[in-house]
Amino acid sequence: MExxxxxxxxxxxxxxxxxxxxYVTRYVTxxxxxxVLSLLLIAAFIMMNAAAxxxxxxxxxxxxxxxxxxxxxxxxxxxxxxxxxxxxxxxRARVTGTRLTVRLLVMFVVLAxxxxxxxxxxxxxxxxxxxDNWFDVRIERALDxxxxxxxxxxxxxxxxxxxxxxxxxxxxxxxxxxxxIGGPRSELSxxxxxxxxxxxxxxxxxxxxxxxxASSSDASLDTGTLLPDRPNDAILAQVRQGLVYANxxxxxxxxxxxxxxxxxxxxEVGAPNRALQALQALPPRYAKLGESVQSAFADYEKxxxxxxxxxxxxxLTLSLxxxxxxxxxxxxxxxxxxxxxxxxxxxxxxxxxxxQGDYQKQLPVTSHDEIGILxxxxxxMTRRIHxxxxxxxxxxxxxxxxxAYLETVLGHLSSGVLTFNQRLMLRTHNPAASHILGVELxxxxxxxxxxxxxxxxxxQPFTESIAQATAAGDSEWRTQIELPxxxxxxxxxxxxxxxxxxxxxxxxxxxxxxxxxxxxQAQRNAAWGEVARRMAHEIKNPLTPIQLSAERIRHKYLRxxxxxxxxxxxxxxxxxxxxxxxxxxxxxxxxxxARSAQLRxxxxxxxxxxxxxxxxxKNERGLAAAGVVPLHGVAGRTGRKTPRPVxxxxxxxxxxxxxxxxxxxxxxxxxxxxxxARDALATTPKPVIRVSTRTVTENLHRxxxxxxxxxxxxxxxxxxxRLYEPYVTSKxxxxxxxxxxxxxxxxxxxxxxxxxxxxxxxxCVTIRLPVGEAALAEAPLHKPVHAETKA
Amino acid sequence: MRACAKTxxxxxxxxxxxxxxxxxxxxxxxxxxxQPKFADQALVLxxxxxxxxxxxxxxxxxxxxxxxVIIEVRLYQYRRFLWDKQVATWTxxxxxxxxxxxxxYLVSAGDPGSETRESLLTQQEAxxxxxxxxxxRLTLTNVAPADNYSVDVRASLDIEALPTPLRPVAYTxxxxxxxxxxxxxxxxx
Numbered sequence: 001m002e003x004x005x006x007x008x009x010x011x012x013x014x015x016x017x018x019x020x021x022x023y024v025t026r027y028v029t030x031x032x033x034x035x036v037l038s039l040l041l042i043a044a045f046i047m048m049n050a051a052a053x054x055x056x057x058x059x060x061x062x063x064x065x066x067x068x069x070x071x072x073x074x075x076x077x078x079x080x081x082x083x084x085x086x087x088x089x090x091x092r093a094r095v096t097g098t099r100l101t102v103r104l105l106v107m108f109v110v111l112a113x114x115x116x117x118x119x120x121x122x123x124x125x126x127x128x129x130x131x132d133n134w135f136d137v138r139i140e141r142a143l144d145x146x147x148x149x150x151x152x153x154x155x156x157x158x159x160x161x162x163x164x165x166x167x168x169x170x171x172x173x174x175x176x177x178x179x180x181i182g183g184p185r186s187e188l189s190x191x192x193x194x195x196x197x198x199x200x201x202x203x204x205x206x207x208x209x210x211x212x213x214a215s216s217s218d219a220s221l222d223t224g225t226l227l228p229d230r231p232n233d234a235i236l237a238q239v240r241q242g243l244v245y246a247n248x249x250x251x252x253x254x255x256x257x258x259x260x261x262x263x264x265x266x267x268e269v270g271a272p273n274r275a276l277q278a279l280q281a282l283p284p285r286y287a288k289l290g291e292s293v294q295s296a297f298a299d300y301e302k303x304x305x306x307x308x309x310x311x312x313x314x315x316l317t318l319s320l321x322x323x324x325x326x327x328x329x330x331x332x333x334x335x336x337x338x339x340x341x342x343x344x345x346x347x348x349x350x351x352x353x354x355x356q357g358d359y360q361k362q363l364p365v366t367s368h369d370e371i372g373i374l375x376x377x378x379x380x381m382t383r384r385i386h387x388x389x390x391x392x393x394x395x396x397x398x399x400x401x402x403x404a405y406l407e408t409v410l411g412h413l414s415s416g417v418l419t420f421n422q423r424l425m426l427r428t429h430n431p432a433a434s435h436i437l438g439v440e441l442x443x444x445x446x447x448x449x450x451x452x453x454x455x456x457x458x459x460q461p462f463t464e465s466i467a468q469a470t471a472a473g474d475s476e477w478r479t480q481i482e483l484p485x486x487x488x489x490x491x492x493x494x495x496x497x498x499x500x501x502x503x504x505x506x507x508x509x510x511x512x513x514x515x516x517x518x519x520x521q522a523q524r525n526a527a528w529g530e531v532a533r534r535m536a537h538e539i540k541n542p543l544t545p546i547q548l549s550a551e552r553i554r555h556k557y558l559r560x561x562x563x564x565x566x567x568x569x570x571x572x573x574x575x576x577x578x579x580x581x582x583x584x585x586x587x588x589x590x591x592x593x594a595r596s597a598q599l600r601x602x603x604x605x606x607x608x609x610x611x612x613x614x615x616x617x618k619n620e621r622g623l624a625a626a627g628v629v630p631l632h633g634v635a636g637r638t639g640r641k642t643p644r645p646v647x648x649x650x651x652x653x654x655x656x657x658x659x660x661x662x663x664x665x666x667x668x669x670x671x672x673x674x675x676x677a678r679d680a681l682a683t684t685p686k687p688v689i690r691v692s693t694r695t696v697t698e699n700l701h702r703x704x705x706x707x708x709x710x711x712x713x714x715x716x717x718x719x720x721x722r723l724y725e726p727y728v729t730s731k732x733x734x735x736x737x738x739x740x741x742x743x744x745x746x747x748x749x750x751x752x753x754x755x756x757x758x759x760x761x762x763x764c765v766t767i768r769l770p771v772g773e774a775a776l777a778e779a780p781l782h783k784p785v786h787a788e789t790k791a
Numbered sequence: 792m793r794a795c796a797k798t799x800x801x802x803x804x805x806x807x808x809x810x811x812x813x814x815x816x817x818x819x820x821x822x823x824x825x826q827p828k829f830a831d832q833a834l835v836l837x838x839x840x841x842x843x844x845x846x847x848x849x850x851x852x853x854x855x856x857x858x859x860v861i862i863e864v865r866l867y868q869y870r871r872f873l874w875d876k877q878v879a880t881w882t883x884x885x886x887x888x889x890x891x892x893x894x895x896y897l898v899s900a901g902d903p904g905s906e907t908r909e910s911l912l913t914q915q916e917a918x919x920x921x922x923x924x925x926x927x928r929l930t931l932t933n934v935a936p937a938d939n940y941s942v943d944v945r946a947s948l949d950i951e952a953l954p955t956p957l958r959p960v961a962y963t964x965x966x967x968x969x970x971x972x973x974x975x976x977x978x979x980x
Binding site: 062063066147150151154232234247248249250256290293294297298299301302304305306308309310312313314316 | 855890910912956
């Protein structure tokens with residue numbers, strides 16, 4: 001009916017339309033008005049039928065009833081047409097159930113119209129034939145004859161009366177001549193005598209202009225008036241011309257009478273003509289028979305004349321009744337069709353709603369027949385579907401929750417987890433897997449394992465191991481693989497499990513792997529530490545006797561030997577002593593590395609420590625050159641002086657918080673770092689060491705950061721991955737323990753070490769030490785000096 | 792003229808009806824002449840009404856169907872600024888019937904005051920008698936003779952008085968709609 005997006009402004013007309021529709025449905029197309037109208041019409045027809053049969057009561061109302069009925073039928077027709085129009089509109093709008101309604105309607109109408117039409121047709125035929133049967137030619141002839149006979153009989157009477165009257169007139173003429181003096185009185189007595197003689201009912205003498213001269217009437221006759229009956233002007237005119245008037249008069253209630261008027265010619269010359277009227281009531285027998293013949297003839301004539309109108313009237317009534325019957329039948333058909341189709345329409349709408357996903361649809365059960373059972377079944381079905389649907393929704397939600405739970409767990413797992421389906425397509429992965437493998441696994445989702453191997457060649461050992469293990473068909477397997485990284489290899493521990501099969505299909509695989517490089521490193525470090533400790537212990541013991549022996553040899557025999565051999569001895573003993581010293585230093589380094597952590601922590605201001613160490617180097621040198629701190633090798637370590645001037649720049653954060661640390665160990669760290677830097681700068685033209693500190697906050701943790709940078713050649717690329725391993729060195733004579741020790745000490749303090757090559761050249765080692773709560777609690781020891789030392 | 796001034800809905804209806812039966816105008820009722828006058832607490836009417844019957848009605852009459860003619864009389868008092876005031880109305884029922892045995896037409900005028908019944912030989916005479924107003928006295932009260940009065944007269948065939956079966960035919964046929972329409976006559980002083 002309308003496009004869904006009606007604006008708010010169009011709301012009022014729409015409501016009005018709906019209200020009108022409701023009104024139409026309620027008062028025009030509803031059941032009540034039609035039922036009431038039909039009943040009224042039937043009542044009116046009953047009355048009209050009574051009226052047509054000349055009932056006194058309804059006879060007067062006949063026309064009104066007819067009009068009421070015609071109007072009622074028209075109104076009923078209009079209502080039905082409106083109903084049909086309404087139905088047609090619904091049919092065009094394809095409202096559910098209308099097709100069925102229309103089909104039922106057509107069927108009902110046909111069922112009603114055919115019998116009514118047949119009955120109507122035959123009724124009309126029978127009616128017309130019945131009315132025609134009332135009339136018969138012989139009866140008509142008989143009545144005509146009866147009337148003629150009556151008239152003839154009456155004519156004979158009339159002729160007698162005319163003859164008598166003329167005789168009487170003659171006598172009056174005589175009397176008037178002979179007894180002129182007597183005047184009217186004598187005429188009256190004559191009239192009385194004549195009336196009695198001829199047995200006339202009323203005898204009256206008139207002048208020519210109709211004035212009564214004398215009159216005599218039978219006293220026994222109750223005429224109801226004292227005045228004699230006066231002939232009308234036409235009769236008098238006829239009589240004036242000398243003619244005789246004779247006729248049968250029908251007078252009111254007194255029945256029939258013969259009226260004869262004859263002229264009375266006076267014998268005297270010049271006397272005016274007069275008229276004598278004789279009224280003779282018919283003998284009762286004649287009167288009764290005549291009236292009977294008259295009324296029968298009149299009724300029959302009337303009936304013959306009314307044959308046409310009577311047929312018309314009956315046909316009209318019958319047609320109206322047939323029309324009313326038809327219309328009521330049509331209306332009943334509309335009503336029944338609607339009634340029958342309503343539950344089916346509701347069912348159709350219900351199923352449509354269900355098809356569109358509304359499973360809460362419940363239909364009202366209006367009947368207890370088969371359709372009612374159907375509706376109940378429908379309701380039951382939707383209830384069940386709704387229940388099943390909500391259950392599935394609930395389990396879906398539960399699965400969602402389970403999945404989210406699993407995802408969270410997997411997401412926060414440090415181990416990498418990958419799952420594959422039975423065709424080795426990647427199904428799921430967690431962030432740790434991407435992180436450990438160093439590739440973006442998102443792109444590999446729903447891709448086969450081979451795709452991963454092809455896309456990321458570095459992962460080949462990993463993918464191959466999985467492929468092999470799955471090909472072997474073991475339900476559980478574990479293997480350790482080396483994954484080549486940029487400059488170093490990483491070790492992964494990979495474990496695989498066959499997932500349980502489902503519905504006879506082989507399950508997929510779950511592969512869990514960990515990066516155990518660090519673990520192995522730690523194991524190796526521990527092993528190295530053990531070795532170093534033993535070596536230091538084993539080697540250190542004989543070194544002191546060797547050194548002392550060499551010194552004794554030198555001291556005792558240097559002056560005793562020949563001059564030419566003295567030099568050789570001197571060189572030899574010195575070499576021994578120096579090498580032993582170097583060996584001792586090396587052993588000390590080993591023992592330092594292997595020494596177990598025994599921290600004596602206290603709050604330390606890192607800036608002060610840095611200044612101390614740098615100052616120490618400055619003092620060691622002894623030669624102060626402005627802005628240049630020439631660091632030289634520790635005596636005896638390299639065995640030779642390297643008086644190269646190296647600039648040291650301090651960029652210390654004045655607001656640096658104190659850290660809780662072992663100052664001795666930290667001094668060692670600084671020492672190692674500075675020595676490394678100095679060694680790296682051996683061939684650099686303008687060597688600079690930059691030492692900087694600052695405070696860093698990361699992930700809600702505060703750190704003190706120390707950076708030692710140089711502008712040397714940087715770390716060799718090949719070594720970057722293994723810088724902290726012992727005995728990894730680029731120096732000719734290095735033990736390779738410097739950075740290893742640094743890392744170890746820093747880790748003992750809970751910090752981190754990071755070494756990198758700078759883009760602008762040179763190496764940078766960054767150390768972060770945590771700022772402990774205890775250390776923070778103490779007063780800051782910083783000095784408000786920006787320590788840019790150019791010593 | 793005055794009749795139109797006193798237009799009511801019937802006037803228009805009969806005008807339309809009149810136009811519709813124009814073809815049968817020859818056979819219709821017509822108030823030919825009326826001379827009203829006041830006389831001693833009564834309105835006296837003289838004159839005659841031409842009652843022309845259509846062939847169908849004539850046939851019905853000759854077959855013994857009684858006909859009833861209604862003569863309506865309305866007395867109006869003239870008012871200068873307002874519409875005329877209706878003072879009194881009378882409705883006279885007159886009937887005519889053919890008497891087969893005597894071959895006469897019986898005319899009964901149920902006029903107030905004079906219940907008469909006449910037998911007349913010819914239909915013409917009978918109709919003339921039926922339409923004649925011979926000093927017809929219509930009783931009246933409270934009339935101020937100083938004022939101007941007028942009388943509206945209309946004659947029509949009463950279909951409702953016809954036998955029941957004939958009524959539908961009469962209603963649906965123009966031949967049966969015999970009506971003179973309102974005519975206005977000034978009351979002589």
